[in-house]
Amino acid sequence: MSFKVAIRSFKTLSYVGSYKKIRERNLKFYCAAVIGAGYMAYQQHKNSSADMKEILQIKNYMAEPVTPISQLEKNPNDMKTQMELLIMRIQAEFCRALEKEEDEEAKFLVDRWTRKEGGGGITCVLQDGRVFEKAGVNISVVSGTLPPAAVQQMKTRGKNFDSQELPFFAAGVSAVIHPRNPMVPTIHFNYRYFEVTDKNGVQWWFGGGTDLTPYYLNEEDATHFHLTLKHACDAHDKTYYGRFKKWCDDYFSIPHRGERRGVGGIFFDDIDSPDQTSAFNFVTSCAEAVIPSYIPIVQKHKDDAYGYHERQWQLLRRGRYVEFNLIYDRGTKFGLFTPEARYESILMSLPLNAKWEYMHTPKPNSAEEKLMKVLKEPRDWLHLEQARQVA
Amino acid sequence: MSFKVAIRSFKTLSYVGSYKKIRERNLKFYCAAVIGAGYMAYQQHKNSSADMKEILQIKNYMAEPVTPISQLEKNPNDMKTQMELLIMRIQAEFCRALEKEEDEEAKFLVDRWTRKEGGGGITCVLQDGRVFEKAGVNISVVSGTLPPAAVQQMKTRGKNFDSQELPFFAAGVSAVIHPRNPMVPTIHFNYRYFEVTDKNGVQWWFGGGTDLTPYYLNEEDATHFHLTLKHACDAHDKTYYGRFKKWCDDYFSIPHRGERRGVGGIFFDDIDSPDQTSAFNFVTSCAEAVIPSYIPIVQKHKDDAYGYHERQWQLLRRGRYVEFNLIYDRGTKFGLFTPEARYESILMSLPLNAKWEYMHTPKPNSAEEKLMKVLKEPRDWLHLEQARQVA
Numbered sequence: 001m002s003f004k005v006a007i008r009s010f011k012t013l014s015y016v017g018s019y020k021k022i023r024e025r026n027l028k029f030y031c032a033a034v035i036g037a038g039y040m041a042y043q044q045h046k047n048s049s050a051d052m053k054e055i056l057q058i059k060n061y062m063a064e065p066v067t068p069i070s071q072l073e074k075n076p077n078d079m080k081t082q083m084e085l086l087i088m089r090i091q092a093e094f095c096r097a098l099e100k101e102e103d104e105e106a107k108f109l110v111d112r113w114t115r116k117e118g119g120g121g122i123t124c125v126l127q128d129g130r131v132f133e134k135a136g137v138n139i140s141v142v143s144g145t146l147p148p149a150a151v152q153q154m155k156t157r158g159k160n161f162d163s164q165e166l167p168f169f170a171a172g173v174s175a176v177i178h179p180r181n182p183m184v185p186t187i188h189f190n191y192r193y194f195e196v197t198d199k200n201g202v203q204w205w206f207g208g209g210t211d212l213t214p215y216y217l218n219e220e221d222a223t224h225f226h227l228t229l230k231h232a233c234d235a236h237d238k239t240y241y242g243r244f245k246k247w248c249d250d251y252f253s254i255p256h257r258g259e260r261r262g263v264g265g266i267f268f269d270d271i272d273s274p275d276q277t278s279a280f281n282f283v284t285s286c287a288e289a290v291i292p293s294y295i296p297i298v299q300k301h302k303d304d305a306y307g308y309h310e311r312q313w314q315l316l317r318r319g320r321y322v323e324f325n326l327i328y329d330r331g332t333k334f335g336l337f338t339p340e341a342r343y344e345s346i347l348m349s350l351p352l353n354a355k356w357e358y359m360h361t362p363k364p365n366s367a368e369e370k371l372m373k374v375l376k377e378p379r380d381w382l383h384l385e386q387a388r389q390v391a
Numbered sequence: 392m393s394f395k396v397a398i399r400s401f402k403t404l405s406y407v408g409s410y411k412k413i414r415e416r417n418l419k420f421y422c423a424a425v426i427g428a429g430y431m432a433y434q435q436h437k438n439s440s441a442d443m444k445e446i447l448q449i450k451n452y453m454a455e456p457v458t459p460i461s462q463l464e465k466n467p468n469d470m471k472t473q474m475e476l477l478i479m480r481i482q483a484e485f486c487r488a489l490e491k492e493e494d495e496e497a498k499f500l501v502d503r504w505t506r507k508e509g510g511g512g513i514t515c516v517l518q519d520g521r522v523f524e525k526a527g528v529n530i531s532v533v534s535g536t537l538p539p540a541a542v543q544q545m546k547t548r549g550k551n552f553d554s555q556e557l558p559f560f561a562a563g564v565s566a567v568i569h570p571r572n573p574m575v576p577t578i579h580f581n582y583r584y585f586e587v588t589d590k591n592g593v594q595w596w597f598g599g600g601t602d603l604t605p606y607y608l609n610e611e612d613a614t615h616f617h618l619t620l621k622h623a624c625d626a627h628d629k630t631y632y633g634r635f636k637k638w639c640d641d642y643f644s645i646p647h648r649g650e651r652r653g654v655g656g657i658f659f660d661d662i663d664s665p666d667q668t669s670a671f672n673f674v675t676s677c678a679e680a681v682i683p684s685y686i687p688i689v690q691k692h693k694d695d696a697y698g699y700h701e702r703q704w705q706l707l708r709r710g711r712y713v714e715f716n717l718i719y720d721r722g723t724k725f726g727l728f729t730p731e732a733r734y735e736s737i738l739m740s741l742p743l744n745a746k747w748e749y750m751h752t753p754k755p756n757s758a759e760e761k762l763m764k765v766l767k768e769p770r771d772w773l774h775l776e777q778a779r780q781v782a
Contacts, residue, residue, distance in 0.1 A: 111750070125749040136749065256727045256734040319741070326717035327727065336647045336718065343647040350710070350747035358516040358527065358739050359502070 061088045062095055063112040063122045066141040079204065079276055080169055083193040086280075087139040087173035088122075090191070090287045094175060095124050095137050097291050101298050102129045108137070113342055117144035123345045127352065130180065131302050136348030137175040143168065146196065153334070154196070158270065161198050169195040172208075173287065174331070176349040177294075182314035183304035185214035185221070185262070186321065187294045188349070190331065191287045193280075204276065206283050207269040210290055211248055213262030213321060215314040217371045219381075221297045222263045226381040229266050232289035236282040242384055244268045249378040254324050259375040261324045265293075313368050315355035322354050452479045453486055454503040454513045457532040470595065470667055471560055474584040477671075478530045478564035479513075481582070481678045485566060486515050486528050488682050492689050493520045499528070504733055508535035514736045518743065521571065522693050527739030528566040534559065537587065544725070545587070549661065552589050560586040563599075564678065565722070567740040568685075573705035574695035576605035576612070576653070577712065578685045579740070581722065582678045584671075595667060597674045598660040601681055602639055604653030604712060606705040608762045610772075612688045613654045617772040620657050623680035627673040633775055635659045640769040645715050650766040652715045656684075704759050706746035713745050 058064060065072060065088055067081075075081045095108045106129035114120035121140030126132055146154075148164045172192030179186065191208035212225050226245070233240035248267035253260055266286070271279050325332050335346040362368030380386075449455060456463060456479055458472075466472050486499045497520035505511035512531030517523055537545075539555045563583030570577065582599035603616050617636070624631035639658035644651055657677070662670050716723050726737040753759030771777075 109749075123749075127749055134747075134749070256732060256737075315744075319745075322713060322745075323717060323738075326714060327724075333718075341647060344750050346647075347714075347747060348749050352746060352748065353706075354710075354713075354745050354747075355743060356525075356738060356741035356745075357743065358500075358514075358518055358525070359735050 057089070061092050062108065062110050062124050062137075066112075066114075066120045066122070066139075079193065079280060080171065080195070082280060083171045084141050086284055086287065087141075087171060087191070090173050090290070091122065091124065091137050091139045091175075094290060095126075097295050098126065098132060098135055098137075098177065098298075101295070101302060102126070102131050106130065106132070108135075111345075113345070115142055115144075115342070116340060117142075119143050121342070121345060123342075123348060125348055131184075131298070133178050133180040134348075134350075134352040135175075135177045136345075137173070138345050138348060139171075139173045140345070141171040143170070147338075149337075150334070159196070159203070161196065161203075162200070167197045174349075175290075178318065178351045179298065179302065181302055181304055182215040182306050182310040183218075183301040184298055185212045186318075186351075187212055187290070189287070189290050191283050193283075203272075205270050205272040206279050207271065208283055208286060209244070209248055209251075209265060209267030210286065210293065211252055211262055211265035211267065212294075213317070214371065215317050216310070216367050217263070217374055218297075218301075221300070222379075223381050224296065225263070225265065225293050228289050228293035229286070230382055232285040233266065233282075235285055236278065240268075240282070241266065241382075252324065254320060254328065256327075257320070257323075259320070259372070260378055261321060261375075263374060263381070264378055312355070313362075315353055316357060316360055318351040318354040319356045322350055325349055448480070452483050453499065453501050453515050453528075457503075457505075457511045457513070457530075470584065470671060471562065471586070473671060474562045475532050477675055477678065478532075478562060478582070481564050481681070482513065482515065482528050482530045482566075485681060486517075488686050489517065489523060489526055489528075489568065489689075492686070492693060493517070493522050497521065497523070499526075502736075504736070506533055506535075506733070507731060508533075510534050512733070512736060514733075514739060516739055522575075522689070524569050524571040525739075525741075525743040526566075526568045527736075528564070529736050529739060530562075530564045531736070532562040534561070538729075540728075541725070550587070550594070552587065552594075553591070558588045565740075566681075569709065569742045570689065570693065572693055572695055573606040573697050573701040574609075574692040575689055576603050577709075577742075578603055578681070580678070580681050582674050584674075594663075596661045596663040597670050598662065599674055599677060600635070600639055600642075600656060600658030601677065601684065602643055602653055602656035602658065603685075604708070605762065606708050607701070607758050608654070608765055609688075609692075612691070613770075614772050615687065616654070616656065616684050619680050619684035620677070621773060623676040624657065624673075626676055627669065631659075631673070632657065632773075643715065645711060645719065647718075648711070648714075650711070650763065651769055652712060652766075654765060654772070655769055703746070704753075706744055707748060707751055709742040709745040710747045713741055716740055 058069070065084055067084055072081050072084065099107060106126055108124040108126045111123045111125075112120070113123065119140070119142035121138060121142070124137045126135040129135070144167070146166045146168045151161055151164060151166055154161065170192060172190060174188075174190035174192075176188045177186060187210070189208070189210035191206070193204070193206050195202050195204045197203075210229060212222065214221070229245075230241040233244065244266035245264060247269075248264045249260060251267045252262065252264065271282070273279065332346055332349070335341050336343060362372055449460070456475055458475055463472050463475065490498060497517055499515040499517045502514045502516075503511070504514065510531070510533035512529060512533070515528045517526040520526070535558070537557045537559045542552055542555060542557055545552070561583060563581060565579075565581035565583075567579045568577060578601070580599070580601035582597070584595070584597050586593050586595045588594075601620060603613065605612070620636075621632040624635065635657035636655060638660075639655045640651060642658045643653065643655065662673070664670065723737055723740070726732050727734060753763055
């Protein structure tokens with residue numbers, strides 16, 4: 001393991017290890033501590049450049065990168081290379097962190113696939129484990145020509161292209177983890193980089209987000225989750241967390257039910273400022289915040305007691321997850337409507353089991369109703385509004 | 392029970408009762424017999440007029456009609472009245488026929504609901520029965536103003552309206568029955584009537600269809616199902632079954648998987664010829680064919696032996712059902728995107744339980760693979776092509 005990888009792993013582990021202690025301290029102190037640590041991490045990123053010998057850790061990845069290694073080595077400073085190496089590393093670190101929480105024999109199945117038109121991906125799935133009922137961590141690195149429908153869709157979202165068919169490149173990592181224990185929330189994250197070339201040159205942007213879907217509300221966990229994301233954001237732009245938290249609440253919405261999918265997190269699209277390296281460093285911080293935001297929650301609750309009632313509620317909420325993903329999620333629809341799409345990688349986000357009961361309503365004052373209130377009225381977990389008023 | 396209702400009930404029962412005997416006879420004979428019976432039924436319809444005293448059998452319905460009875464009695468020959476009475480009767484007959492197959496205590500829950508803008512519906516759901524895991528039979532009778540988006544959607548489907556917002560009336564019955572035993576297929580049907588008024592007057596049309604989704608293929612059942620539908624069609628137009636069977640195969644398709652939802656049936660939209668009464672009589676025949684097409688199959692298989700393996704396969708196929716309904720079904724999307732939609736009535740079509748496994752593939756030469764072949768390549772169940780070539 002190289003020095004840099006060792007440093008990163010140590011950082012991750014120390015986050016996880018220190019969570020228990022942190023829980024006993026007060027919020028203010030923790031907040032200051034993580035923001036401080038975040039700033040140091042930020043400085044380190046700013047000074048780093050893509051050094052192939054250190055970064056290209058093939059033996060640590062889940063599979064060989066999608067792009068031939070010789071090509072990656074030739075273009076170490078190209079953002080396409082940097083993004084591919086980032087998502088390879090994030091995928092491997094996250095899969096290993098999840099496997100550590102599982103029984104010995106539960107390991108990720110790794111599928112490396114290629115795409116006719118160009119590129120491919122690596123889909124890692126762990127199914128029917130003791131801790132994780134279904135966990136999918138996917139990376140894809142694809143290129144080719146955007147069909148007119150896709151160009152049109154991007155235009156409606158504010159992109160200004162001069163043609164109907166355009167060469168593009170897209171690289172991203174996405175994951176959805178559905179634990180077995182209803183006291184452990186589902187997490188989803190996705191970080192992606194796009195390049196589209198028209199006659200004016202290359203247009204690039206980043207998108208992404210991380211969000212949490214609990215079945216039973218634990219306010220301490222939700223606060224920890226949001227605080228970890230805020231720390232990742234604050235190191236880059238103090239306005240990011242507030243804006244991207246709201247964007248997340250707005251995006252992961254199930255309008256026909258008037259509820260959100262979960263307790264939110266952050267979500268952003270079309271990040272193309274202040275410059276490419278800064279944007280990449282921001283996305284790197286967010287992706288690196290996934291493990292410290294989530295694994296401590298898994299460790300805390302994976303052996304919590306639960307019964308038939310809690311399992312049934314979890315299955316109903318998983319039905320809502322399916323509703324959001326199949327009806328509203330742009331990524332899922334964009335993927336499925338793409339000819340020759342690898343639908344198994346797109347639909348790995350769906351839970352192993354889900355349930356739909358007619359007219360199910362939680363009992364008044366139950367734990368289930370407590371969750372529903374937060375899903376209907378998103379909460380300001382870090383009391384930003386209060387802090388703003390005091391200031 | 393009035394004479395006419397008694398005749399109808401007798402017809403239904405005799406269909407069901409005679410199925411076992413019919414199964415032993417050869418296809419040709421059965422075909423001739425049902426077409427003959429169908430023709431007699433057709434003559435009876437042609438000669439009948441909407442006689443309120445005979446037809447308005449409130450005590451037999453699942454609930455009071457949506458439209459006030461005084462209003463229905465005032466306009467007995469209005470197609471809006473005739474359609475509402477038809478769907479009330481079809482709902483009641485089908486719910487009672489399903490309850491007969493259930494244990495004594497399993498009864499439909501009846502929800503009568505109203506809609507702010509005008510009209511309402513009656514949603515009947517039987518959940519967690521011994522025979523039916525989830526059965527939903529819904530009628531709705533609604534009126535109001537079509538929003539511009541809906542007018543636009545209708546225009547893209549060939550309707551020619553001169554305005555952006557138009558008064559409309561819609562009445563329909565729809566049902567989805569998910570049995571517990573994997574050897575019993577799921578059935579879906581929907582029959583509907585629309586009126587839209589623009590400056591040129593009232594434009595009206597009917598739509599509908601009935602289709603079957605087996606978990607294990609039984610060719611005899613599929614043939615019986617299609618034959619019953621063909622009989623209902625042939626009494627009105629010999630070209631209907633062939634055209635509507637193909638329309639059904641095309642509509643209930645899951646493009647991202649390259650498979651159909653089930654073994655098809657019939658599907659049609661925009662039926663506005665040869666005249667309103669004939670079109671209504673055709674829809675009536677189709678709706679009345681539901682019980683004889685399906686109940687014999689339920690009776691034949693509801694106590695078939697099955698195990699864990701078959702249940703798991705059924706749950707996976709129910710996942711595909713969810714995919715079709717949430718991603719592709721026009722009715723579901725149209726419903727959910729309508730403000731103030733009663734989503735519980737729209738989503739009652741979803742199964743109680745569903746499952747998604749990553750990369751599930753049936754074993755070669757298994758019963759599961761046999762089903763998949765038919766879903767990937769729809770079959771000409773009644774050998775129409777062969778018959779055409781011989782002729």
